[in-house]
Amino acid sequence: MPSLPTASRAAAESDHARALSRVSLRHRLAERGLDRIIWLAVPGFLFVVALFIYPAIFGVVLSFQPNDDSGFFGNYIEFFTDAYLFDTIGNTFRIALPAALINVLASIPLALVMRGKVRGKRAINTILIIPISLGTVLVAEGLLTYLGPQGWFNRILMGIGLIQEPVRLTHNIWGVIISLIITGFPFAFLLTLSYISGINPKMEEAASTLGAGRWQQFYRVTLPLLAPGLAITFCLTFVLAFSVFPSAVMLGNPAGDSHVLSVAAAQTAFQKYDFPLASTISVITAVVELLVVALVLLWRSRLYRGSSAGGKG
Amino acid sequence: MTNPLNSDDFSELRLEGVSRAFGKSAALADLTLTVKRGEFVALLGPSGSGKSTALNCIAGLLPLTAGTISLDDRRVDHLAPEQRGFGMVFQNYALFPHLTVRGNIAFGLKMRKVPRAEITRRVDAALALVQLSAHADKQPGQLSGGQQQRVAIARAVVVEPPVVLMDEPLSNLDAKLRHEMRAEVRRLHQELGLTTIYVTHDQEEALSLADRLVVLSDGRVQQIGTPEEVYLRPINSFVADFMGYRNLLSMTAHGVDGADHLLLRGDGIELTAVRNDESVLDGPVTVAMRPDDLVVGQSGGNQFSAVVTSIEYQGRDFEVQAVATSGAALFLRTPERLIVDQSISIGISPERLMVYPATKKSTPAAPVPEHEAV
Structure with a gap:
């Protein structure tokens, strides 16, 4: 210029x-x-603060303010000394652990089949996923009649002479576990399918040319590469099952062996109107879930977690 | 060893009429080939030609739709890959990412229930062979592409398979590394006395490595021969095109002249070619010429004129595209500095022309099956 x-x-x-x-x-x-795109995160951030962070802190604080004058840890002392309350932890584990394990284990063979070329794959996937769209209440309601003493399930088994007396599958933990499998399995299946699809099938072919049979291909190649994904799948289905409520009330025996943590919390809050103790139960639920998740993730951290796509890097 | 196929007692691998169809399209039709023990055979062809299909059929990863595969007199085509025990090197290496280099190489020996001490000894030997002893305890993801490829080769050969199958093993490497690895593959083949079937689309690679080439197109064998035979005497215009005869002209044969040379005419160009017993003497032909054989200026043989259309600098010489007066596009290489739109005279000696019966324009290749895609 x-x-x-x-x-x-x-x-x-x-x-x-x-x-x-x-x-x-x-x-x-x-x-x-x-950059300016960060503004797009604001609504989500506000929702998290309003609907999660604030209620969570409120609940934790409330749990340390018992209705009576039993002191700072009063509610926690009450929970761990009252056998009826303390047993809820074991009850919840007895329901959630088998349900989550069955969901994860059963999803593996199905996902192995469904990752390949299968006739009517889309139709099968749709049928497998439908239970997600049914509410847990609807599933519990349906199972109540289906699995009941006069339900089809027992009538068929008695009709073919497999059993003489109806099997009791409702108003105990079996019904609850079955309903958790029906509603939790689609999640486990979808997750496992996506993890399995990420494993390059060339690696199994390579194993087969090296002399590995079907089982060894799975056990030595596919499973180790799938294990980190299975850990995540287990955590998610376990947390879903651990907070079971509607089916525990409707299909289970909420005063007995399906007196789970969430049922105890609800009864404490809405029948005894003891909100602080109910908060305590909720906090304990969260801590137990987090402990289990932490344990699983600790195990997962010891596995190979890199790319399983094969090939370079 | 639980491997039913002991590598020591076979003298040849025989493929007879091996075919594989996907739905209605034949990915591989009627491949008949005998591979002698110790031989290095390259399956060569463009993508979709059926070469990888052939390799997968031999490995047992794809069932045949027809034909037989046998080691001497033993049929193996009904065996699962793990029972066939052929070593295979995959294009993307397919190393096990969760195992160390050592674990990868030991995998096949473990499957064969080789005693632990022997596994250690043989894996050490294989690591030394591919010069990766220093990297034994690394994971494949920590290695470079060339190193991963060496692991893949060591993993396949450590079990001493009767036949090693390689599926474009060098295609993911850069040019320099590819050159080095090519020598490495050849060295291993000779040092270990392997029998190798090698799939590639790179004619240079195939020529330099193989004892024998099998050129495939559209699932069919076009020519089987030594590198010299295929390079110097391509059997048809497809093989010629693939072996670097980039100039293919449609012309007409008009008998022979006084010197017993074949007379060719087309679109204002007249050429003479040395004829052989199979030459078509009359009618439409395809004339194939290598870019290297076209000479700018007088050469004492055939002569015709053309106009330069583009010039690419290639270091030692230039790759020039020109258009003949007939309108035919020509490729030639010359050290001479030309300019675009320059009129030039091109010469080619009659011995350098390959003349084939004209083929109908080749039909578009069948849709490429998924696993063939490169």
């Missing part, structure tokens, strides 16, 4: 410098992942 007068040139240069520093600030923020 040779023709510009000195003054305006200086002005232009300082404008230029300002523009540069403005740009560079924006660039530096962008480097740290802060």
Whole structure:
């Protein structure tokens, strides 16, 4: 710009410098992942604060303020000394653990089959996934009549002479476990399917050319690569099953062996109107879940977790 | 060893009429080939030609729709891959990412229930062979592409398989590494006395490695022969095209001249070619010429004129595209500095022309089966 007068040139240069520093600030923020797109996260952030963080802190604080004058840890002492309350932990485990294990284990062979070319794959997937769209209440209601003493299940078994007396599958933990499998299995299956699909089938072919039979291909190649995914799948289905409520009330025996943590919390809150103790039960539920998840993730951290797509890096 | 096929007692692998169809399209039709023990055979062809299908059929990863595969007199085509015991090196290596380099190489020996001490000894030997002893305890993901490829080769050969199958093993490497690994593959083949079937689409690779080439197109064998035979005497215009005869002209044969040379005419160009017993003397032909055989200027043989359309600098020489007066596009290589739109005279000696009976325009290739895609 040779023709510009000195003054305006200086002005232009300082404008230029300002523009540069403005740009560079924006660039530096962008480097740290802060640009205008970050505003899109605001609604989600507000929801999390309003619907999760605030209620969670409120509940934790409330759990340390018992209705009586038993002190800071009063509710916790009550929970762990009252056998009827304390047993809920064991009851919940007895229902959630088998349900989550069955969901994960049963999803493996099915996912192995469904990852290949299967006739009517979409139809089968749809049927497998439908139970997600049914509410847990609807499933519990249906099972109550289906599995009941006069239900089809028992009538068929008696009709073919397999049993003489109806099998009791309702109003005990069996009904609850079955309903958790029906509603939890689709989740486990979908997750496992996506993890299995990420494993390059060439690796199983490679194992077979090295002399590995079907079982060894699965046991030595597919399973080790799938295990980290199975750990996550287990955590999610376990947490889903651990917070079981409707089916425990409707299909189980909520005063007896399906007196689970969530049922205890609900009864304490809405029958005894003891909100602080109910909060305590909820906090204990969360802590137990987190302990189980932490244990599983600790085990997972010892596994190979890199790419299982095969090939370079 | 539980491997039913002991590598020491076979003298040849025989494929007879091996075919594989996907639905109605034949990915591989009627492959008949005998591979002698110790031989290095390359299956060569463009993608979709059926070469990988052939390899998968031999390995047992794909069932045949027809034909037989036998080691000497023992049929193996009904055996599962793990019973066949052929070593295979995959294009993407297919290393087990959760096992160390050592674990990968030991895998086949473990499957064969080789005693632990012997596994250690043989894996150590294989590691030394591919010069990876220093990396034995790394995971495959920590290695470079070339190193991963060496692990894949060591894993396949450590079990001493009767036949080693390699599926475009070098295609994922960069040019320099590919060159080095090519020498490495050849060295291993010779040092270990392997019998190797090698799939590639790279004619240079096939020529430099193999004892014998099998050129495939559209699932059918076009030509089987030594590298020299295939390179110097391609059997048809497809093989010629694939072996680097980039100039294919449609012309007409008009008998022979006084010097017993075949007379060819087409679109204003006249050429003479040395004839052989199979030459078509009359009628439509395809004339194939290598870019290297076209000479700019007088050469004492055939002569015709063309106009330069594009020039690519290639270091030692230039790759030039030109259009003949007939409108035919020509490729040639020359050290001479030409300019675009320059009129040039092109010469080619009659011995350098390959003349084939004209084929109908080749039909578009059948849809490529999934596993064939590169």
